[in-house]
Amino acid sequence: MARKRKIQEYDPLYSFLRYYVDLVLKLSYRTIKYVGREHLPKDGAIIFAPNHTNALMDALVILAMDHRPKVFVARADIFRNPRFAKILTFLKIMPIMRMRDGMDEVRKNNETIEKAVDVLRDNVPFCIFPEGTHQTKYSSLPLSKGIFRIAFQAQELMPDMPLYIVPVGLRYGNFFRFRSTVRVAIGEPINVGEFITKNSSISSAEQMNMLKELLDERMKRQIFYIPNDENYDAVYEICAAVARMQVRHLRSDKELGRLRGLDAHFAANNMTVKHIDYLKANNPELYAELMTLGHRASELRHSHHISLSSITVNHPLLSRTVRTIILILLLPYLLPATILTLPLTLVCHQLFKLFKDQAFRNSVQYLINLVLWPVLMIIYSVLAYIFLPWQLALPITLAALPAPIIAHEVYRLMRLLKSDVKLHRFKELRDIYAKIREIIFTK
Numbered sequence: 001m002a003r004k005r006k007i008q009e010y011d012p013l014y015s016f017l018r019y020y021v022d023l024v025l026k027l028s029y030r031t032i033k034y035v036g037r038e039h040l041p042k043d044g045a046i047i048f049a050p051n052h053t054n055a056l057m058d059a060l061v062i063l064a065m066d067h068r069p070k071v072f073v074a075r076a077d078i079f080r081n082p083r084f085a086k087i088l089t090f091l092k093i094m095p096i097m098r099m100r101d102g103m104d105e106v107r108k109n110n111e112t113i114e115k116a117v118d119v120l121r122d123n124v125p126f127c128i129f130p131e132g133t134h135q136t137k138y139s140s141l142p143l144s145k146g147i148f149r150i151a152f153q154a155q156e157l158m159p160d161m162p163l164y165i166v167p168v169g170l171r172y173g174n175f176f177r178f179r180s181t182v183r184v185a186i187g188e189p190i191n192v193g194e195f196i197t198k199n200s201s202i203s204s205a206e207q208m209n210m211l212k213e214l215l216d217e218r219m220k221r222q223i224f225y226i227p228n229d230e231n232y233d234a235v236y237e238i239c240a241a242v243a244r245m246q247v248r249h250l251r252s253d254k255e256l257g258r259l260r261g262l263d264a265h266f267a268a269n270n271m272t273v274k275h276i277d278y279l280k281a282n283n284p285e286l287y288a289e290l291m292t293l294g295h296r297a298s299e300l301r302h303s304h305h306i307s308l309s310s311i312t313v314n315h316p317l318l319s320r321t322v323r324t325i326i327l328i329l330l331l332p333y334l335l336p337a338t339i340l341t342l343p344l345t346l347v348c349h350q351l352f353k354l355f356k357d358q359a360f361r362n363s364v365q366y367l368i369n370l371v372l373w374p375v376l377m378i379i380y381s382v383l384a385y386i387f388l389p390w391q392l393a394l395p396i397t398l399a400a401l402p403a404p405i406i407a408h409e410v411y412r413l414m415r416l417l418k419s420d421v422k423l424h425r426f427k428e429l430r431d432i433y434a435k436i437r438e439i440i441f442t443k
Contacts, residue, residue, distance in 0.1 A: 007092055007115065008071050008124040014090065015069070022064045024370045027405055028057075028362070030179055033262045034065060036186035036222075044162030045120040046189075047151055049215055050170055051223050052129035053136055056363035058170055059093075061184055062127055070125045073112065073146075075133075096128070096146060113146075117154040120163065126150070130215065136175040136359045138236065138269075139228040143216055148208045155192045164189040167215060169222025171266060176358050178365045179408050183262040185222040190214060224269045234294025239272045241297065241433045242440045243312045246272055249441075265312075275440060290439050297432045304426060307419040311433065320420055327413040330406060337407035340400055343376060344368055369404055377401065 005011075026032060040046070048070070052058055059072050069092060076095035079085040085095075096112050119126050128150065131141040147165065155163045166189045173181035190211070199207050226235045246268035250256045256267055279287040301308075313319045351364045380400055384393035423429065 006118065006122070007089060007094060008069065008119045008122050010069070011090070014092070018063075018067060018069075021060070021370065022067075024366065025060050025064050028179065028366050028369070029182055031181040031262060032061060032064070033181075033183045034186070035183065035263065037065075039186045039188055040166065041162065041164045041189050044164055045123055045154065045158070046125040047120070047147060047154075047163070047165045048125060048127040048168055049130050049147055049165050049219065050127070050168035051140060051219055052131045052134040053170060053359070054172055054175055054362060055134055055357075055359045057172075057182075057366065058129065058134070059127065060366070061170065061182055062168065065184065065186075068125060070127050071116070071119045072127045073116070073129075113150050113153055116150045117157055120150075120154045121158050121161070123161075130219075134359055135228075137228055137232065138171070138224045138226050139232065140216070140220060140223065140225060143212050145208060145212070147215075148211055151192045151211075152196070152204065152208065155196060159193070163192040165192060165211075165215060166190075167218040167222055169219060171224050171262075173262075176361055177412075178362055179405070179412065180362075181262060183266055185266075187218045187222040190218070224266060224273075226273060231291050231294070233298045234291045235273065235276055236294075237298040237301070238276065238290065238294045238436055238440070239269045240308045240311050241294075241436045242272055243268050245437055245441060272440065279439075286439060290436065293432050293436050293439075297429060297436065300426070300429045300432070304422055304429070305419070306422050306426070306429070307416055309416055310419045310423045316420075320417070323413050323416060327410065327417065330410045330413075333406055334410045336400075337403040337410070340376070340380065340403045341373075341407050344372055344404060347372060373404055 048062055050058060050062055059074075063070055063072075071092045071094065073094050073096040074088065079088060079095040088095075094112055094115055116126055116128075128147045130143040130147045132144040132146070133141065135141060151163060151165055167187035169183075169185040169187065171183040171185070192211075195211060195214075196207060199210060202210075224239075226232055226239075243265060247264045250259060250264055250267060250271070256264075259267055276287070276290065279290060301311075348365050348368050351368070352361055355361070355364065377397075377400065381393075381397045384396050388396070
């Protein structure tokens with residue numbers, strides 16, 4: 001009887017397809033930035049612990065950190081279809097039960113924990129989202145205990161191998177827009193063996209709670225964290241309103257002044273949150289005024305469909321000029337690209353209706369581009385070579401290849417241009433943002 005292949009074992013087909021999967025992922029974002037790779041341990045087993053905000057895309061950006069295979073867990077209910085379960089297993093994903101499934105189901109996690117321990121013993125990175133579910137907010141959820149049970153059991157079974165829990169922070173520019181940005185920050189790892197030894201005088205349950213608090217703290221350092229309370233929308237709006245000026249303010253700092261792009265924006269947002277916390281503690285009246293302005297700005301911006309990109313852009317005049325020039329240059333390509341990608345658009349829209357949670361939209365669009373666009377390109381190429389001489393068919397085929405990306409970018413630029421015009425004409429909203437900036441930078 002043939003031995004059953006372990007989920008973590010080398011699979012040549014999986015390894016080959018990874019190059020294509022990673023390429024499509026990179027094309028699905030304008031920017032993917034990895035920060036803190038130097039924190040990755042080189043001498044032991046790794047459990048990645050990322051925050052969970054964007055469904056399948058979270059796992060994909062962790063996977064693309066390097067070409068090593070990684071084993072993931074996902075909620076068990078998606079494994080109910082046997083054929084789909086085989087696909088998930090091929091993709092190195094294991095099922096895990098959640099508390100909402102009931103205690104009887106959670107007890108079945110023992111098998112998953114044993115497999116996870118086996119993965120770690122083979123020195124293959126393992127990834128589990130300790131929040132247990134996703135939320136499309138720049139915040140965090142309470143951590144579940146599954147990751148700590150796996151870590152403690154694994155460390156007990158491999159006392160001679162260091163085991164690390166590595167906190168990871170994922171920060172998307174937009175949770176719902178395709179071709180947005182994502183910043184992946186790798187935090188300071190926790191050596192599980194050293195932690196257990198250092199706290200050997202207390203019970204395992206107390207150790208687990210301490211480790212939970214430590215991981216929660218280190219994960220929050222790597223994300224743009226806003227407390228998920230009644231003022232979340234106001235704080236988020238305020239951070240966006242002052243981002244441009246806050247980045248300029250960073251330039252005066254000896255260390256932070258060297259940050260650029262997503263890193264500078266990340267630091268600026270966190271500085272604003274700290275400033276708001278300071279006002280809350282030391283000037284409640286001004287804090288209350290600021291929250292009122294933030295809520296009002298958020299309400300007006302959403303009701304008039306104005307993009308945050310119109311608010312946060314660093315050099316408004318230059319950026320809008322460049323956007324307009326690029327848009328004019330790409331407009332002739334728009335019609336043929338729209339026609340070529342129409343099947344993708346129609347399939348995505350139909351599938352979007354199946355998911356009430358909009359966090360799945362990027363995942364759906366990624367998978368459709370991954371699977372359907374190569375099929376369409378084969379069909380278009382065959383038709384081109386049948387009806388046209390090869391000298392004409394070849395350049396047409398090559399020009400069609402980037403159609404999904406270019407069409408999306410043209411529509412994005414058109415949407416932003418429309419948003420910029422709306423903001424320029426909306427004096428009330430601009431006055432609110434000006435007042436917010438005045439409070440943040442002068443109070």
